[in-house]
Amino acid sequence: MRVLAVGAHPDDIEILCAGTLAACKARGDDIFMAVATDGRMGHKEILPPELAQVRRKEQEAACKILGAELVWLGFRDEFVFDNEGARNVVMDLYRRVKPDFILTHWNGCYHPDHRGVEKLMWDAGFVSSVKHVETAYPYHAAVTPFFHMEPLAGVEFIPTEYVDISAHFATKVQMLECHQSQLKWLKDHDGIDIVEFMTTVARFRGIQAGVKYAEGFRRVNTWPRGTAMRLLP
Helix, strand or coil: CEEEEEECCCCHHHHHHHHHHHHHHHCCCEEEEEEEECCCCCCCCCCHHHHHHHHHHHHHHHHHHHCCEEEEEEECCCCCCCCHHHHHHHHHHHHHHCCCEEEECCCCCCCHHHHHHHHHHHHHHHHCCCCCCCCCCCCCCCCCCEEEECCHHHCCCCCCEEEECHHHHHHHHHHHCCCHHHHHHHHHHHCCCHHHHHHHHHHHHHHHHCCCCEEEEEEECCCCCCCCCCCCC
16 A cells, blocks of 8 residues: 655654554555645754754654655745645645555644644545646545554544554664754753653553554544554454
8 A cells, every 4th residue: 555644743653553554564565755844943952053953864764764755845834724726736735646545643732833744634635636726736535544653642632543562663663763953952951861751641641552672653534534454454
């Protein structure tokens, strides 16, 4: 299958679903990782233009570990919201990748960029199937099945599906550790070890699912996105 994960910022995908992407890769799927913004506002000392370049290189390194194709959407960090121009960009993402399913942020996330990405992915996913709505790529007739990744720390999020990532947990950690600008900043200035943070959530979801490490998702089953088959690995 063709699997598309969409995160608002560099490192979001690694924290929230990289283990599942690694499991998908292991079963032979093609993996696409789309990042909406360059994350240039994610530091108080490194100036935005420099940080944007750093975070792009970090994201490229993480994608290389998995053998995933990186799609850089180019939205302004901290200003992701639904308008005609943004919707056209995301419609072309659907139409170019033609994914069999989507992994993206939960619409209850704390961050406005996360919620903005979710809304764009949801709305554009339907409109991209409309033939006479023209963009740079030809229309893609399918309305793609859709999964919400859990938010940071899983607050108020109850998964409906779990993926056992135990065999792929080391890959998830390796991908997250590519984002050194964020790991170091969060530890030095906020006292957060984001690798430990991610590990705790994965272990907790693993306890719920009866495995060592797991990632949790909520499938959105509104018509016409439903299917009787399991899509997650």
